[in-house]
Amino acid sequence: MSEQHHEAHKHHEGHGTKYKYGMVIDLDKCTGCGACMVACMAENNISFRKDNSDKLLSNYWMRVYKISNGLPFPDTEICYIPRPCMHCEGHGHHHHTPCVSVCPAVATDYDQETGIVSQIYTRCFGCRYCMAACPYHVRVFNWWDPKWPEGMEKYLSPDVSVRMRGVVEKCSFCNHRLQRARNKAYAEERREIHEDEYQTACTQACPAGAITFGDLQNPEHEVHKLKDSPGAFRLLEKLGTNPKVYYVSSRAWVLKAADVYIGEEGKGVTHP
Amino acid sequence: MNSASTPFDSALIPEGVKRCSFGWFLVWIGILQVPLMIGAIAYLVCWGLALNQTYLNNNYPFGIWIAADLGIIALGGGAFFTGFLRYVIKIDELKNIVNFAVVVGVICYSAALGILAVDIGQPLRGWHIFWHANVHSMLTEVAFCISCYFTVLLIEYLPLVLENRQIDRVPVFHFFSHRLHEAMPAIAAVGVFLSFFHQGSLGGVPGVLYGRPFAYREGFLVWPWTFFLFILSAMACGPCFTILITRITEGFARKNLVKRNVIDILAKISGWLLAGYLVLKILDTVGWLSWAGQVGAPLGSFYANQPYGYWVLITELGIFGVIPCILLLIKATRQNQNILILACFLNCAGIFMNRWIMTVQSLAVPVMPFDKFFSYHPNWAEWASTLLWVWIGAVVISLSYRYLPIFPQEKELNPL
Numbered sequence: 001m002s003e004q005h006h007e008a009h010k011h012h013e014g015h016g017t018k019y020k021y022g023m024v025i026d027l028d029k030c031t032g033c034g035a036c037m038v039a040c041m042a043e044n045n046i047s048f049r050k051d052n053s054d055k056l057l058s059n060y061w062m063r064v065y066k067i068s069n070g071l072p073f074p075d076t077e078i079c080y081i082p083r084p085c086m087h088c089e090g091h092g093h094h095h096h097t098p099c100v101s102v103c104p105a106v107a108t109d110y111d112q113e114t115g116i117v118s119q120i121y122t123r124c125f126g127c128r129y130c131m132a133a134c135p136y137h138v139r140v141f142n143w144w145d146p147k148w149p150e151g152m153e154k155y156l157s158p159d160v161s162v163r164m165r166g167v168v169e170k171c172s173f174c175n176h177r178l179q180r181a182r183n184k185a186y187a188e189e190r191r192e193i194h195e196d197e198y199q200t201a202c203t204q205a206c207p208a209g210a211i212t213f214g215d216l217q218n219p220e221h222e223v224h225k226l227k228d229s230p231g232a233f234r235l236l237e238k239l240g241t242n243p244k245v246y247y248v249s250s251r252a253w254v255l256k257a258a259d260v261y262i263g264e265e266g267k268g269v270t271h272p
Numbered sequence: 273m274n275s276a277s278t279p280f281d282s283a284l285i286p287e288g289v290k291r292c293s294f295g296w297f298l299v300w301i302g303i304l305q306v307p308l309m310i311g312a313i314a315y316l317v318c319w320g321l322a323l324n325q326t327y328l329n330n331n332y333p334f335g336i337w338i339a340a341d342l343g344i345i346a347l348g349g350g351a352f353f354t355g356f357l358r359y360v361i362k363i364d365e366l367k368n369i370v371n372f373a374v375v376v377g378v379i380c381y382s383a384a385l386g387i388l389a390v391d392i393g394q395p396l397r398g399w400h401i402f403w404h405a406n407v408h409s410m411l412t413e414v415a416f417c418i419s420c421y422f423t424v425l426l427i428e429y430l431p432l433v434l435e436n437r438q439i440d441r442v443p444v445f446h447f448f449s450h451r452l453h454e455a456m457p458a459i460a461a462v463g464v465f466l467s468f469f470h471q472g473s474l475g476g477v478p479g480v481l482y483g484r485p486f487a488y489r490e491g492f493l494v495w496p497w498t499f500f501l502f503i504l505s506a507m508a509c510g511p512c513f514t515i516l517i518t519r520i521t522e523g524f525a526r527k528n529l530v531k532r533n534v535i536d537i538l539a540k541i542s543g544w545l546l547a548g549y550l551v552l553k554i555l556d557t558v559g560w561l562s563w564a565g566q567v568g569a570p571l572g573s574f575y576a577n578q579p580y581g582y583w584v585l586i587t588e589l590g591i592f593g594v595i596p597c598i599l600l601l602i603k604a605t606r607q608n609q610n611i612l613i614l615a616c617f618l619n620c621a622g623i624f625m626n627r628w629i630m631t632v633q634s635l636a637v638p639v640m641p642f643d644k645f646f647s648y649h650p651n652w653a654e655w656a657s658t659l660l661w662v663w664i665g666a667v668v669i670s671l672s673y674r675y676l677p678i679f680p681q682e683k684e685l686n687p688l
Binding site: 054055056057065067081091098101102103104105106107123124125126127128129131132133134135136137139140141142143144145164165166167168235236238239240241257258259 | 322323324328329330331333334391392393394395397398400401403404405406408409410411412415477478480481482483484485566567568631634635639640641642643646
């Protein structure tokens with residue numbers, strides 16, 4: 001991010017300015033390899049169990065959904081949809097984020113400065129109202145105490161707190177990386193964080209380069225351009241959740257399948 | 273459970289009434305200990321081993337506990353609404369049932385708080401809801417109002433306890449009880465105020481979820497329409513639940529405890545309120561479907577996944593709504609005691625079903641177009657811990673009936 005941009009827009013970290021960190025995921029590039037999920041789990045100390053196959057009970061901050069165009073071979077097409085937290089800006093751009101406004105204990109918050117929806121694990125008491133409020137299923141509950149195979153706890157990231165059972169957790173856009181980048185910038189007497197200094201783990205892990213991360217408001221960031229590219233959309237746009245994760249696809253059936261209930265009317269679920 | 277002999281604990285039993293022998297009473301309380309213990313074990317299992325002991329999951333963060341919580345509080349609405357009719361509107365005949373309505377209310381609200389204690393993942397942090405209160409959250413308002421109203425209910429229950437024959441002999445308790453009775457209209461009015469808000473806030477819990485088109489309702493200022501519907505439905509079903517429990521108690525006691533004209537007043541008021549509720553609920557449903565269609569969620573999408581088919585809508589509004597409403601409004605059916613019980617049961621079942629629909633079914637409907645439907649049903653631990661409060665309620669009613677003068681008309685209806 002250039003100094004000129006911030007001078008022009010009076011955007012300085014920590015001085016009441018607003019960044020809108022967001023993501024653009026190119027669904028035409030995603031191969032469904034799952035590297036983003038693995039990187040996310042390793043980066044964020046996400047606990048797992050011996051049998052982690054039941055996705056309704058396991059923890060994951062990034063989840064890759066698989067959809068198909070439903071046509072028989074040889075016309076079958078598959079699309080993978082990586083789904084992190086949408087970090088919704090909420091109704092009417094007033095940051096009335098679905099999950100934030102319902103949390104009775106302010107255990108989740110919308111950061112006005114970065115647009116990141118945080119989760120305070122030690123304040124959360126596990127009522128799960130936020131999970132009910134989120135239509136994207138990005139929030140997961142710690143149904144068990146976190147445990148790692150012996151010796152593996154040595155590989156845990158010291159920058160990310162481990163969550164206890166009975167609390168909700170979710171993707172933080174690797175917020176600790178932002179803190180790290182801020183510290184570095186501060187040490188170097190800079191106020192700006194460059195685009196490449198703050199990138200999420202999933203973005204860096206994606207071998208296909210399908211995920212782009214940055215400040216959606218900064219014209220010099222890649223995401224700023226990509227979010228306006230043809231075929232860009234957001235999940236459940238019509239509900240007004242105002243997510244900061246955009247998807248791009250050139251395939252008409254993908255756009256149709258990912259939009260709200262545009263499939264076969266009355267069926268509810270369009271693509272299993 | 274009547275006995276001709278003088279019970280061992282006769283000194284504690286109100287004067288002029290007959291109770292079963294102490295032995296039979298112990299047997300009855302002993303029987304209740306069996307399901308009570310199972311429920312207690314379920315609580316210990318959930319607290320000790322965490323919520324993985326239930327069938328709740330990431331798709332169903334709310335299950336039977338939250339649905340039961342909302343339902344129980346609606347059923348317990350008989351306490352505040354009967355108090356409102358007795359002390360504020362001043363329908364004098366209701367003094368003969370208001371005590372029992374308070375007992376039922378205390379049980380319902382204890383149950384609601386007790387179930388919340390097992391539902392939250394970190395029970396020891398339950399106080400965070402008060403300490404770190406988010407004023408924008410409906411759940412915060414629910415927590416504050418329920419806690420305050422539960423205190424009010426305990427204050428309303430206290431004079432009944434103080435009226436026990438032996439306690440009442442102590443001058444200071446007698447005096448205190450007398451003073452509490454004098455303050456009761458003011459206390460009841462506070463209870464009504466608190467109840468209006470938390471019944472409404474409970475409606476707001478699903479109603480504000482704008483990410484869930486099945487639950488979301490537009491509304492008036494910050495309140496979704498469900499806020500007002502929940503208040504009205506609690507007023508409509510609360511008195512019916514009081515009638516139902518009164519009749520069950522009469523069944524066990526094998527005698528009439530409340531005059532039929534008192535029951536009839538409550539039933540008639542309930543019928544009219546249910547009619548008003550149904551009109552608004554049907555209007556709400558039509559408005560909601562119109563809005564849902566605009567955001568791309570047609571009617572069929574909500575009822576595409578069994579067991580949540582169209583039968584849910586028909587059963588809730590028709591079988592559990594219109595039918596009891598008609599039965600309660602027509603004098604002949606209302607005054608037929610068997611039909612009255614049926615109508616009260618259907619009314620309560622309808623409101624309970626509504627609470628399940630607004631919480632569990634709201635989560636069952638997939639919102640993302642490529643999301644899958646998963647079904648949920650509670651496991652033994654969820655059932656046992658929920659039903660625990662039925663057994664606790666039975667114990668509290670048994671003790672209250674035996675030792676406290678909660679039915680002022682009992683002597684007149686059953687002369688010795």
